[in-house]
Amino acid sequence: MKQREPTTKVPYNSKNEVDIISNLPGHIIDKILSHLSLRDAVRSSILSNKWRYKWVTLPHLVFDNQSVLVSTQDQTLVKNKLVNIVDHVLLLHAGPIHKFKLSHRDLQGVSDIDRWVLYLSRGSVKEFILEIWKGHRYKLHSSIYSYQKLVHLELFNCLLKPPSNFNGFKSLKSLDLQHITMDQSEFEKIIASCPLLERLTLMNFEGFGLLNIRAPSLLFFDVGGVFEDVSFVGTFNLAVVSIGLYVNNGIERNLGFGTGNLIKFFACLPHIQRLEVQSFFLKYLACGIIPGKLPTPCLDLSYLSIRINFNDMEENMAALCLLRSSPNLQELELLARTEEQNTAFGAPNIVENFPSFSFSQLRLIKIIGISGIKQELNFINFLLLNTPVLEKMTVKPASTDSGWELVKELLRFRRASMFAEIVYLDP
Amino acid sequence: MTEADSDIIKPEMLKAYVWLQTSDGSIQQVEQEFAMYCPFICQEIQAGMGSSKNYPISLPPRVNPAMLSLILDYCRFHQVPGRSNKERKSFDEKFVRMDTKRLCELTSAADSLQLKPLVDLTSRALARVIEGKTPEEIREIFHLPDDLTEEEKLEPIKNTMDDPRIRLLNRLYARKRKELKERERLKTAEAEEEHADERSVDDLLSFINGSNEDSRGTRTSKTKKKNRKRKDHHKTAPPNCTSTSNITSCSSNSVNMDKKELDARHSMYSNPLLHGKLLTDVCNATKLLDIEDDGLAAEDEFDDCDLDDDIDPALKEQIDREVEDFARRLNSDWPERMQEILSLGQQRRPLQVTINGNGSLRRFTSLDQRQK
Numbered sequence: 001m002k003q004r005e006p007t008t009k010v011p012y013n014s015k016n017e018v019d020i021i022s023n024l025p026g027h028i029i030d031k032i033l034s035h036l037s038l039r040d041a042v043r044s045s046i047l048s049n050k051w052r053y054k055w056v057t058l059p060h061l062v063f064d065n066q067s068v069l070v071s072t073q074d075q076t077l078v079k080n081k082l083v084n085i086v087d088h089v090l091l092l093h094a095g096p097i098h099k100f101k102l103s104h105r106d107l108q109g110v111s112d113i114d115r116w117v118l119y120l121s122r123g124s125v126k127e128f129i130l131e132i133w134k135g136h137r138y139k140l141h142s143s144i145y146s147y148q149k150l151v152h153l154e155l156f157n158c159l160l161k162p163p164s165n166f167n168g169f170k171s172l173k174s175l176d177l178q179h180i181t182m183d184q185s186e187f188e189k190i191i192a193s194c195p196l197l198e199r200l201t202l203m204n205f206e207g208f209g210l211l212n213i214r215a216p217s218l219l220f221f222d223v224g225g226v227f228e229d230v231s232f233v234g235t236f237n238l239a240v241v242s243i244g245l246y247v248n249n250g251i252e253r254n255l256g257f258g259t260g261n262l263i264k265f266f267a268c269l270p271h272i273q274r275l276e277v278q279s280f281f282l283k284y285l286a287c288g289i290i291p292g293k294l295p296t297p298c299l300d301l302s303y304l305s306i307r308i309n310f311n312d313m314e315e316n317m318a319a320l321c322l323l324r325s326s327p328n329l330q331e332l333e334l335l336a337r338t339e340e341q342n343t344a345f346g347a348p349n350i351v352e353n354f355p356s357f358s359f360s361q362l363r364l365i366k367i368i369g370i371s372g373i374k375q376e377l378n379f380i381n382f383l384l385l386n387t388p389v390l391e392k393m394t395v396k397p398a399s400t401d402s403g404w405e406l407v408k409e410l411l412r413f414r415r416a417s418m419f420a421e422i423v424y425l426d427p
Numbered sequence: 428m429t430e431a432d433s434d435i436i437k438p439e440m441l442k443a444y445v446w447l448q449t450s451d452g453s454i455q456q457v458e459q460e461f462a463m464y465c466p467f468i469c470q471e472i473q474a475g476m477g478s479s480k481n482y483p484i485s486l487p488p489r490v491n492p493a494m495l496s497l498i499l500d501y502c503r504f505h506q507v508p509g510r511s512n513k514e515r516k517s518f519d520e521k522f523v524r525m526d527t528k529r530l531c532e533l534t535s536a537a538d539s540l541q542l543k544p545l546v547d548l549t550s551r552a553l554a555r556v557i558e559g560k561t562p563e564e565i566r567e568i569f570h571l572p573d574d575l576t577e578e579e580k581l582e583p584i585k586n587t588m589d590d591p592r593i594r595l596l597n598r599l600y601a602r603k604r605k606e607l608k609e610r611e612r613l614k615t616a617e618a619e620e621e622h623a624d625e626r627s628v629d630d631l632l633s634f635i636n637g638s639n640e641d642s643r644g645t646r647t648s649k650t651k652k653k654n655r656k657r658k659d660h661h662k663t664a665p666p667n668c669t670s671t672s673n674i675t676s677c678s679s680n681s682v683n684m685d686k687k688e689l690d691a692r693h694s695m696y697s698n699p700l701l702h703g704k705l706l707t708d709v710c711n712a713t714k715l716l717d718i719e720d721d722g723l724a725a726e727d728e729f730d731d732c733d734l735d736d737d738i739d740p741a742l743k744e745q746i747d748r749e750v751e752d753f754a755r756r757l758n759s760d761w762p763e764r765m766q767e768i769l770s771l772g773q774q775r776r777p778l779q780v781t782i783n784g785n786g787s788l789r790r791f792t793s794l795d796q797r798q799k
Binding site: 018019020021022024028031033035036040043044046047048049050051052 | 527528531532534535538546547550551553554555557558559562565566569570571572573574575
């Protein structure tokens with residue numbers, strides 16, 4: 001065997017230079033390795049004798065663009081290389097794997113993933129993250145549904161089809177599904193069979209249009225996509241909701257139902273603290289009867305963000321209803337959907353006729369993307385008049401077109417709060 | 428002082444002191460409220476120690492006076508209430524700016540005092556030192572002995588648990604080595620002096636291409652995902668449109684690969700044509716070993732049998748079959764993919780040179796810029 005030339009050793013092994021790091025306790029070395037990318041961690045095996053097998057027990061395996069670098073155009077080659085790396089690491093690894101993340105920009109939903117999913121199902125994975133950045137939806141291998149220890153599941157661009165004997169993820173607390181396809185009944189089944197589910201993120205889904213959320217432990221719900229209806233059952237702990245409806249049509253069908261969407265939506269959200277109404281969801285809320293006030297006020301709501309078309313009368317009314325039902329609101333954000341507001345006709349000034357009420361807690365207001373039309377100014381005026389403890393209102397127009405006119409108007413408005421400052425931001 | 432000591436646990440004793448003895452025998456008095464931040468000291472105090480100079484808390488041997496004073500600085504800052512996260516973060520950042528030797532000592536000392544936040548901070552700092560460096564650089568920084576021979580770096584994985592998977596892998600490695608040896612022999616091996624083993628070993632792990640900045644690459648890609656998540660950007664293209672394929676412009680700056688490696692690669696990639704399609708992926712799989720090192724290839728003493736711990740011939744035959752199976756499994760893919768591989772066999776060759784370039788990083792950043 002050929003030995004290394006002694007010359008390379010001498011400078012590093014002189015007596016006063018002790019190898020301190022290798023003598024650190026094992027759990028610290030594990031910790032250091034866990035802060036490295038998988039690539040650097042695996043490479044540590046050739047540092048020295050003491051480091052040879054340190055990495056193999058790493059509980060977290062992350063295969064992403066940082067940990068696996070492949071630069072070639074040839075798709076077949078890229079795929080082979082990536083597949084081999086994952087195969088290798090899984091073969092060499094010893095001990096429990098708590099986290100498995102596969103998110104490489106150059107990996108399509110190849111069938112090789114099946115055997116990794118299957119292999120991992122024999123262990124006790126707590127966190128499973130699979131993101132397919134290119135190509136078609138990857139049909140997730142059915143063994144995923146037997147991961148009993150799963151706490152966090154995150155999927156991107158996958159096709160889900162739980163088997164009929166799927167019993168749910170009993171430990172799952174966090175579920176993040178983006179660009180996924182699944183059936184209505186399967187979606188409902190998955191949500192309903194995760195009793196501990198606290199966080200649910202849904203973005204750009206296909207195959208189901210009714211968001212029936214039956215999740216008693218749910219605290220956090222973030223959704224964005226095309227759907228027809230949303231309803232909550234027993235979600236009494238839900239505190240943070242961010243909801244965006246991506247289409248402006250197809251909502252009208254809900255008209256004619258007894259109560260109207262606004263009342264229905266808030267019925268199961270008694271403890272909501274933060275709410276973001278995004279894209280066209282206010283339009284959904286404005287369908288049906290819009291009461292002046294919700295039957296039960298949202299007493300815990302402290303942050304509210306609404307994307308609104310100020311020219312749409314129903315939306316204005318829905319927003320006002322919401323504001324009026326949130327007596328403890330501290331922060332408000334209004335984002336104008338300017339692209340629709342350019343319609344020539346203006347809605348009647350409903351704000352003026354709205355019974356005034358006082359926001360006793362509201363301290364911060366942000367108004368973004370306005371164009372300076374009358375409806376917007378009315379709304380701002382209304383807010384300034386009714387917020388006795390306002391500290392700061394930030395106004396940021398969509399473009400410079402309105403310019404000085406808008407500033408002049410803003411200056412004129414009377415303010416209920418003597419401390420309020422108005423900050424005008426350049427677009 | 429002694430009077431106060433009996434009441435030391437009472438919270439109202441704001442300016443209480445505690446006596447600590449470091450490994451060198453020296454004893455010092457420090458403010459209790461800061462020292463209490465270390466669980467180890469806290470437990471000792473509760474056990475009644477440290478109340479006087481005669482009964483000091485003797486700290487673990489890994490805590491010397493210099494480290495103790497650093498740790499107390501850390502505790503003093505973080506014990507003060509009302510500091511913003513930003514302030515704490517910037518303090519932490521400055522705090523760990525020290526040479527790696529001290530950083531290691533500090534990690535060790537903090538660990539022995541069970542001061543978890545500081546252990547997290549310092550081990551993260553140590554990871555940052557290691558990040559993206561070549562093994563040679565890491566060895567130099569930490570004075571690690573380079574006590575692995577080239578062969579050891581490639582040695583079969585220890586199979587203490589008699590794990591059949593490892594056995595298969597070892598067989599595969601061994602076969603690979605043998606092939607490489609053969610080929611090298613035919614090639615009348617060029618001078619086999621050792622050359623930068625690090626880079627090739629990186630290759631071996633197929634985790635090539637590292638540039639010290641790749642962490643930045645990921646961070647930006649994270650942002651990208653965040654953007655994607657913003658609902659108001661709901662017009663984001665479907666995932667298949669975000670494909671990087673058109674940007675995967677292969678960097679040609681892979682020049683830093685040395686010629687010998689190239690030769691090795693070429694001989695390897697021509698392999699499928701020589702050895703038939705089944706071996707293609709096996710070769711790829713064990714590429715790490717292949718390209719590794721010419722010195723190794725010339726070694727004669729490697730043999731399959733070395734690797735299996737005295738197995739009887741019947742079992743051996745069975746293992747051989749398993750190895751074949753394993754190879755086939757590595758290769759398991761759609762038939763058309765197979766065709767593709769075969770037809771691409773020739774054209775693929777020139778592409779090999781790109782593997783070592785650091786172009787990939789640039790590629791990803793440019794991708795991110797495009798997406799913003």
